[in-house]
Amino acid sequence: MADLITVEDPDDPRLSDYTGLTDVELRRRREPAEGLFIAEGEKVIRRARDAGYAMRSMLLSAKWIDTMRDVIDELPAPVYAVSPELAERVTGYHVHRGALASMQRKPLPTAAELLTSARRVAVMESVNDHTNIGAIFRSAAALGMDAVLLSPDCADPLYRRSVKVSMGAVFSVPYARLEGWPKGLETVREAGFRLLALTPDEKATVIDDARPHRLDRVALMLGAEGEGLSTRALRAADEWVRIPMAHGVDSLNVGAAAAVAFYAVATGRPGA
Template sequence: MSEPSTVTDPADPRLADYTGLTDVELRRRREPAEGLFIAEGEKVIRRALAAGYRMRSMLLTAKWLDVMADVIAEADAPVHVVDPHLAEAVTGYHVHRGALASMERKPLPDAATLLTGARRVAVLEGLVDHTNLGAIFRSAAALGMDAVLLSPDCADPLYRRAVKVSMGAVFAVPYARLDPWPAALDTVRAAGFTLLALTPAETALDLPTL
């Protein structure tokens, strides 16, 4: 069990993982490079832990201590308690849910491994909006997709906004990068899949006719 400690200085180095969360370019460069991502909200934190991600630290406002008591009891990482104003000063936005956790990333599997035994996969190309990416992962989980494959220029599924919008579905649906693009699509074909592209064009065929 980690004993929660109160932090009163927004420049405290113990809070470094949570600084500047609104700076998308900073997070895009820093989080993958340092092997971390931020889980926001009680449900997302619990789902990340349940999916086997290791916690680096947790940042809570006082009112969430009781709600997260069982998580704290199991944690082997520091738990920092701050007031809401300090949380906003550190992260750069109002932390509505009052609970953040810095988590360690897992190595990404290769696409061929994910395709083994899979029946349906979603392939995403050039999707750079984190909100849309999170929504697609949530839909992929609801539709029973076995995996999601991303082109190299797609947004990071573990970016805070994508994780939040997906309600943790990014932890439940396996994903990998297809690189180089588009040549790596041959990996999908070699696994026995037929590639279908979605488009709103009037000349497109209805899926039931295929």
């Protein structure tokens, strides 16, 4: 059972995992370096725990202690009970979900490891918006993608905002970072995947016509909101696919495009 420790000093060094949570740049550097990430709110904390992440500590306001009692009872780590005011002073914002946990990262698998058992993978290039990363993981989980591969410059799926938007799907969909880009795509091809690049380019095949749900192994490549996939990524693909768009519309947002494309490549769809 966890030690339940009441903390009243915002400078207490035991709270250092939780300081300056609104400083994105700081946290982006600190969290991977220190091997931690922050889970926020009861549901997300439970999902992180259920996915096998170890907890370093929790920070709770008093009224959340009862709700989290079962988690606390099993926890071999300290729980800091604080007032909402102190939570705000430490983190930099009003923690309306009332519960934060500092979780220990796990070593990421390699892409090659993930690819041995996967059949449907999403490959993201330069998606560095935390909201988009989270939304894409949520759709990937719901629509049956087996894994996500990230180019080296993609944002961190375990950043607080990504975790929250994903509703914890970043814990359930395994992911890896490719080493080198687009060179890392070779690993994917060598594992037997057909690389489909999603692009609005008129020269691309309409995605259903490519019959991607009939392919044994599909890696669906997605670029960032706005620019889309880079020329070198497009060159490295086996085939370009597009979602048919109504006249005069630029494009779907990356979250919507990803959801449609995941749906289109899902195995077991009828017809076509």
